Amino acid sequence: MNFRGAIAGSLLTLMIVPAASLTAHAQAPSPQPASGRDAAAQPAQPFSGPSFRKGLWRFIRTLDVVRTANKNFKYRVVNAETTRCVDPTFAMRATFSPDPVGNCVSDKPEKVGNQYTFGHRCDYMGAVSTVITVRSDEAYTEMNEVSTGEHPKTDTVVATRIGDCDDGGAANSEKSAPARLQH
Secondary structure, three states: OOHHHHHHHHHHHHHHHHHHHHHHHOOOOOOOOOOHHHHHHOOOOOOOOOOOOOEEEEEEEEEEEEOOOOOOOEEEEEEEEEEEEEOHHHHHHHHOOOOOEOOEOOOOOEEEOOEEEEEEEEEOOEEEEEEEEEEEOOEEEEEEEEOOOOOOEEEEEEEEEEEOOOOOHHHHHHHHHHHHOOO
């Protein structure tokens, strides 16, 4: 069995959820206000991550897998693009959340200049090293690296705000997003 076929076959199974996560990457559910007793029991945690403008955003995602025998050779297994009306700050709130994922607990990010670095963050790929580079309130790049396992991976999302959304744009873009997802 050739190496490329083995990688593609095993990652195709893994990519079913992550490919869907591209469209979810920038759109987390709006936070629901706590009421009554719950509000008093759960103190609000301040968000210390970046904030972005709501609008029409383009997300370009690539996933590269490194061949173990030759660390200089990568296979590009995902190259996808989607455009949606979103508020990426909601997704950043989830990324920066200190809540554990199963037994995995994320490190707090370190901020240096326009970069937020997580030495260890819990993600759908497992424990990853994450660097989020904020170019402005309308553009950022997120790079996630998994160096453990048989096939190390690099997952990169380049996000750019490309305009405003009309009133019905959010509903329309959600319906058409799968049609625009290209491999």
